[in-house]
Amino acid sequence: MKSFLAKKEEIQRKWLIVDADGAILGRLAAKIAPILMGKTKPIYTPNVDTGDFVIVINAEKVRLTGKKEEAKEYETYSHYPGGHKYISFKAMMAKKPEKIIELAVKRMMPKNTLARHMMKKLKIYRGNEHKHAAQKPQILEL
Secondary structure (H helix, E strand, C coil), rough: CCCCCCCCHHCCEEEEECCCCCHHHHHHHHHHHHHHHCCCCCCCCCCCCCCCEEEEECHHCCCCCHHHHHHHHEECCCCCCCCEEEEEEHHHHHHHHHHHHHHHHHHHCCCCHHHHHHHHCEEEECCCCCHHHHHHCCCCCC
């Protein structure tokens, strides 16, 4: 008996849409990451990108539990002296709510080159509108 290995040409990709309205950030990211990797499909192969496309709408309505809204900070570093910058969750939510979901999902992905290709299949938008209606996305309940 031979093991099945998925080939890049044989993969059928679906488009899924997720509404982040009232969703908890970590739990939302934990559901999205396996879909992008393809772990929800029976043809999953670790060295091939078998995942589906995921569209996240209402990114600005995602929430955190407990006191994390006041305590959570995002850190960036420019690799120059004094280049550390910290931005609070509330400030990031006001400026770039899409980046919050992107970082949460990215940190749950494998740490390799293939993950960069998988992350390109994640589309995040503020509000209800998105520009992928032609792909006929299916609604995914989380």
